[in-house]
Amino acid sequence: MSESSRDTAQGAGWGPAEPGVYRQLMPDHVEKLSWLNPRILWAARNGVLASWFGDPTGRTRSRWVARRVAAGTAADKVVRRDVPERFSFMVIGDTGEGDASQYAVVPGFLKAGADTEFAVIASDVIYPVGATDDYGTKFFRPYQDYPAPIYAIPGNHDWYEDLGAFMRVFCGEATSALDAESRPRPLSRAWWRTLLWHRPRPADEELLAAARELRGAPGQQALQPGPYWALDAGPVRIIGIDTGLLGTIDAEQGAWLREASRGPKPKILVTGSPLYVDGEHHPCAIEGGGTVDEIVRDPDHHYVAAIGGDIHNYQRYPVDVDGRTVQYVVAGGGGAFMHATHTIPVVSVGGVTERDFRCYPLRGDSLAFYSRLYGHRLRLRRFFTLTEAEATAVVAERLGTEPGRAPGPDARVTRRTRLVATLLGAGGRPDRTSRVRLPVRKIYTRLFSPGSATYSPPFFKCFLRLDVSPEAVRLRCLAATGNRAQELDPPVEDEVVIPLG
Template sequence: MSDSSRDTAEGAGWGAAERGTYRALVPARTEQLSWLSPKTLWAARNGVLASLFGDPTGRTRARWAAQRAAAGAPADKVVRRDDPDRFSFLVIGDTGEGDEPQYAVVPGLLKEGRDTRFAVLASDVIYPVGSADDYGDKFFRPYRDYPAPIYAIPGNHDWYEDLGGFMRVFCDDAPPLPPEPAARPLTGAWLRSLLWHRARPDDGRHLDEARKLRSAPGQQAVQPGPYWAIDAGPLRIVGIDTGLLGTVDAEQGAWLREVSRGPRPKILVTGSPLYVDGEHHPCAIEGGGTVDDIVRDPAHRYVAAIGGDIHNYQRYPVEVGGRTIQYVVAGGGGAFMHATHTIPRVSVAGVTEDDFRCYPLRGDSLAFYSGLYGRRLRLRRFFTLTQDEATAVVTERLGVRPGRAPATAARVTRRTRLVAGLLGTGRRPDRRRRFRLPVRKLYTQVFSPGSATYSPPFFKCFLRLDVTPDAVRLRCHAATGNRAQEVDPPVEDEVTIPLG
């Protein structure tokens, strides 16, 4: 097995390594999506409109569910497969920017996933707004050689055109919804409707041609709607749709309670992680209760909850009533990298820093961003930190053990401390500051979306889950963009989850 980022800097993708073969897969004309472009931000405005004038997602989702039921989808929204008691599947989160970082994941994914029974895309299948005509280069082409079915749950970006593209691709070419009645003038709903982004009338004209890239019988999958359950071997996988704002409507909440009953072990896949960046986000259900209430109920037998939306890997083993539930963030499937060096020292729900895992390591994340902003601001000598310098200053600020033993002893200087602070490196919770800039929030909302680069290391990842009647082995595999990690994708984290 090849070195991981926890072993060596080369295992993380640093150094003068040979570039991977993924570049041969990338289309000749590739869009380099800019999240700082006014055009992109304007197209993706529906999330802001929903937060200001009311979120119509639940009502629209219910209409999609009713349409699928009328078309013959199972009332319980359960896909019943014939998988054996021992099988494997993949989980890939936040994939579809359609550029080099997404395609860099493909060679390792095909190698590690060649014997898997299916894959699940966890959130944000297509950026920026889920258009049907973007599926060609951002879904069908990258996964054309994956031989098994692919199921998906939508993320907020898939909802920016009312989920039309997603439903056409994953739900038996569902026809467009009829328009809703006009809202009363001068109401919030009326203002929202005036500004609401909608799909082009001719969107999807290239979809039939794109489907030919994944047309083999063994690749086909039809799911009951944007939320579903899959019975596979001894396991039930439950996928929920958290819409534009990371919440669940009452109808889906009632379904989730019903489908979670019974003794079968379960894994939740959600568009919004329940634990992320050292914080608990239980995910509210309209009418009362939370998704995490359902996950924690021992009668429901959830063993893990995997969420996308945040573009890195994190794992929190939370003790609940004498058992451990693995809460995982798995959003590193292709989109820009969300920083991990901004995560403070972890202490949440009994999970300490010693229990917590993330990829990329915080030191690698800080080194990546210091180099990026050194280049952009033309201040390389000031901003750029070596991997060992970044690891040393993160270790000092958080008071934690380094994720990787440094190759050379690096001294923490005033400059490295200042750069780490400017770039939002987390601090110990017991360290007080009179003035606190909202750097973590800025990194998530502004700096990270502008961090896409097109040369390794990319710090992407995917999950392989190996299921037996007794346990699930979950492994996080890295994709750096270098040839060495394509040939033998390193394991950045591994945990065995009992099903008993």
Template structure:
């Protein structure tokens, strides 16, 4: 197996490397998605409108569920498969930007996914707004050679057009919902409807042609709605839809409590991770309670909770009354990279730094962003840190032993300290924190994706899960865009989870 980023800098994708063959998979014309484009921002406005004027996601989701039930979908929303007791499946999150970082994941994904029974996309199948015509280059084309079914849960971007395209692709070509009565004038609902983004006229005309790319019988998957459960071998995999704002409605909450009953080991797939960046986000349920309350209940037998939305990999082994639940972030499937170097020293739910895992490593993340900002601000000589310098200054700021030794030549100077501080390394406030550049804050997240790089290393990732009656092995594989990691995808993290 090839070196990972924990072994060598070359294993992380740094240094002189040959670009992979993923570019041959891409369409002739690729539109690079820019989050600095005012048109893109305006199209993706529904999340902001929902937070200002009320979130209609729960009501719309209920209407989709009722439509699917009327069409004959199982009332319990459980997909019952005939997988053996020993089988494997893939999880990949936040995939669909349709550019080089997404396609760079594909060769390694296809290698690592050989003999798997199905895959799950965990959040944000399509950027920027989930349009039907984007499924050609952002779903059907990249995964045309994956010979098994693909299930999905929607992310907030899939909801920006009320989930219509998602339902057509994954839910048996579900027809559009009928229009609702107009709200009373001058109410919050009226203002929201007035400003609400809707699909453009004629969207989806290319969908039938795009489906031909994944048209074989063994690739077909029909799911009962935007949330579902899969009984596969000895486990139940439960996918929940957290909508625009990272919550679930009361109807879905009642269903989740019901399908979580029983002794079968369970894995949660969610669009909003429950532990992320050293913080706990339990995911509220309308009417009371949280998703994590359900996960932590010993009668429900959850062993893992995997969330997308954040574009990197993180793992938190949380002790819950004497048993360990693995809380995982897996959103590195193709969209721009969210920084890991801004994650503080971990101390949450009795999980310490020695138990925490992330990819990219914090030092690699800082080196990546230092290059990005140096290029964007035209201050390359000042901002750019080598991966060794970045690793060393992260170790100093957080007081940790780095997963990959920086080497004796990596000196921590006033410049490396200043750049690390300006880029928010370690999430620790200091004298320069008021001048910190935008890396994680929601009001400045647009800058980083707008500066996305289209040359390796990309620091993307995906999961393979191998199930037996006794255990679940979870592995995080890296995709850098370089040929070496494409031919032999390195394992960045691995954990075996008992099922008995």
């Protein structure tokens, strides 16, 4: 087994290394995604409109589901797969940027997933707006050599064109558009939303047909009953829920989730929005009352894990729920730009402490990565850039804990390293050397990190492999850095065995 980031800096991807072969898999021309582009910002406006004028996704989702049932899909929305008693499957989240950060994951994913029964994409299959024409280079091409079926749950970006492309690719819909609804009352909130709403663009049918051929083998085919579903495989039931544009679920889906969660079979939830993330609890509201996490915590439902996408890194929170442990996992590091982990404060949530919490990349690696980004963008490399050892040491000091990897005997924490850590929002106790915080979390990553000069190895991407037996599920987080060593033997960054008893 290769070294991980918890072992050495080289295991994290730092230092001289042989580049991976992922660039050979990419198209000749890749359009880098930039959220500074007004055209992209305007196309992706539906999330903002939904928060201002009301979220229509529950009603739209209900119409899509009704259409699938009318077409003959099972009303219970359960897929039943005949698998061996012991089998494995993959989970990968927030994949579809279509650039180097996505393709860098592919070689290791194919190697680790070669003998698995299926894969699940958890959130944001396609950026920026889930368009049909983007599926060729952002789904079919990168995973053309994965031999098994791929199921998916949509993220908010897949909803920016009313989920039409997702429904065509994963659910067998013939069209990307629903029939128009009745016009709302003039000048009402719904009227303004309808007036400004981004609608699906016409699809290039020849382009889509050619893309489908890339995953045209019989063993690669899967048809799911809708944007939310349950999958019975061996001793477990995997339940995927669609949290739409704003991270909630509608009453109809909530009622289905309660019904699908009944029974003694152990269950794993896959959701577009994680329930524990960045040291906070987000239980996910259900329209009409209740939360998704209340369903997960109910002992009669026998959930053992809840895996969410949306945030582009890996986190794990082993939460004690009335004497049993439920593993809450963030797994959104499958291809989009990296969300920082060094901004996560000392963890104390749901009974989980810093001792139990796991993340990838390590906070020190995250801080070193972002120090390079800011050094490049602000043309202040000598001031901002921290070595991985310096970043590891200063993060450990701020958190007051042992670092995930020893920083090395020559790592010194100086006034400059403390100031840079403070400016970049490193977690822990605030540093009084500065009250200024540069935007690092979603604002910075949305605006600047895509296409920056440091968007080259190490990428700090990841994916999950879950090995299922009648007794337990072994969950492993495997890394993809873009370096050849990690492609040939993806390092294990975290591992936990989840009993099914």
